[in-house]
Amino acid sequence: MSDPTMSRGDAPGANQPDADVAIEEPAAASPEQGAAAEDAVATASGPGGGGEVPPPSKWLTMLNQIATGNAIISVLAVLLALIVGAIMIAFTDEGVQETIGYFFARPGDTFAAIWDSVAGAYSALFQGSIYNFRRDTFLAGIRPLTETLTFATPLIAGGLGVALTFRVGMFNIGGRGQMLIAASVAGWIAFGFDLPWGVHMLVALLGGIVGGALWAGIAGVLKARTGAHEVILTIMLNYVAFYLVSWMLRTPGLLQAPGSSNPKTPAMKETAVFPYLLGPQYNLHFGFVLAVLATVLVWWILSRSSLGFKFRAVGINPNAARVAGINVKGMYVYAFLISGALLGLAGVSQVLGTVTSGFTAGIDAGIGFDAITVALLGRSTPWGTFAAGILFGAFKAGGFSMQAAEGVPIEIVLVVQSLIVLFIAAPPLVRTIFGLPDPEGRKKRTRKNVTKEAKAQ
Structure with a gap:
């Protein structure tokens, strides 16, 4: 079998050692030595080829904590569920179904119908759960919020x-x-x-x-x-x-x-x-x-x-x-x-x-x-549960408004709620979709400690 380290231009048998020359195999490194060597290489490949690198800024650290935290998963799970709900609203809308029949002739009509159905449904959801802009007075407009x-x-x-x-x-x-x-x-x-x-x-x-x-x-x-x-x-x-x-x-x-x-x-x-x-x-x-x-x-x-x-x-x-x-x-x-x-x-x-x-x-x-x-x-968590309860209260209050104003089946709201649970139960899926870092990954040691370990080897 050919040497895997041989370049594509090398001919078979070229630059091979003599048969009577003993080839000394390198000693197997322990896992600790391998990790130290890996970190040392990462240190040496830094700016200047080595030395200490200043720690990341507090803003970068904060963003990393947010990206790897559980709260962002809950927010993104709700967002994904709303996106899937929008797709279902569009496909169940009669106007969208009618325009799909001549999509290749006038695709703009289909996209306009999709926008009208989704925007109308979520607008009705908002007006049925938070504030109704169609009311004459502010006190009448906030009635949906009280229902939520x-x-x-x-x-x-x-x-x-x-x-x-x-x-x-x-x-x-x-x-x-x-x-x-x-x-x-x-x-x-x-x-x-x-x-x-x-x-x-x-x-x-x-x-x-x-x-x-x-x-x-x-x-x-x-x-x-x-x-x-x-x-x-x-x-x-x-x-x-x-x-x-x-x-x-x-x-x-x-x-x-x-x-x-x-x-x-x-x-x-x-x-x-x-x-x-x-x-x-x-x-x-x-x-x-x-x-x-x-x-x-x-x-x-x-x-x-x-x-x-x-x-x-x-x-x-x-x-x-x-x-x-x-x-x-x-x-x-x-x-x-x-x-x-x-x-x-x-x-x-x-x-x-x-x-x-x-x-x-x-x-x-x-x-x-x-x-x-x-x-x-x-x-x-207590306050997380409090916020989640208000969100689901908004779904319940706004779902009836969606059904009455736009003819959206109330079951779609139930599907959105179910999808939220599905996405929360699968954090790796949410992180993969949005490209978030994995919080379970091994935390790198500081460059100062890595430099000391590299010198000690």
Whole structure:
């Protein structure tokens, strides 16, 4: 076989050593020596052929941290999902489909139709979720923003509950069941008792939060005592809660409205309903304030309390946490209790703030599962989850406007939400598309240390 180091112009057999001359093979280098030699070559190839090179500027360092951070992945995942959503909007538009038939004759018509469909849809999304420029007054124009915050209220609370268990290394998939139990308890107190204003609302609120916490605590205790997987436990508890609430809604004397054959509760009494924040002309209610306070509370627990330190330690390595003296089983129970309380707050917000005329078994409205998406998009951080909840609230509020104004199927908004999760779950894909650096790559040592290592070899 020919020598791989031989140039293309060398003839076979040319410049070969004599047969009786021993060829000394170089000694194999250790991995440490190879890494040092690689860094030394990189140092020698720098300006001037060697020597120390000044470290990068703080602006370059900051940009590199942003490019390799998790926050940029969330932002780009949303951007990619909107791009894919725009493609779907264009292909489902009847005007675009009509112009595609004569694309090669007049391609400009097709591009104009695509622009009109996509721009119209996303303009309707903005006007339905942030500000409606078609309204006569500013107070009427900001009504979509209040709708976004109203939709975001249970999403924020539920997302915080799911994010908390994520930080402890667990998955709470039982948001639906915990919301249903909390809504049932809060609703039963709200329509079944006569209490003074303020006290009635507080009792119903606390009752719902305790109900959600205890229902989630079942999964926490079973995981801590038996080692059962929390995903299976919470999923099964969803079914138990749904059919239990459905039965109570069909049973007179429990949750069913008196004299009615429909599986629906009576209307909530006014003394228990959350007050409006901006007046009755807006749907935004006191539940949003509770969601903000819950965000601050979760931030304090995770960042400033000893309990949060134990949560994070268990989430990183439960075995090491156990060796350090942390009661891992207790942390599992505490985490599920707090998570269930937060998801219970989401259920209470639905009953006392949104659906005050009575509710059915569909009171959760899919929020228990949407909360998982919100927690993922928020990177399981309190304020990230808060922002993600507002974003998904905007999708919910603006999606109806897109459907009404532009005829865009509401399912496209659901597809965009699903794509956000897909892209967040695949950070290498997002980095590859946008050419971002890999944060897992080996960090280069400083040129000063490399120079010393090269001289020592």
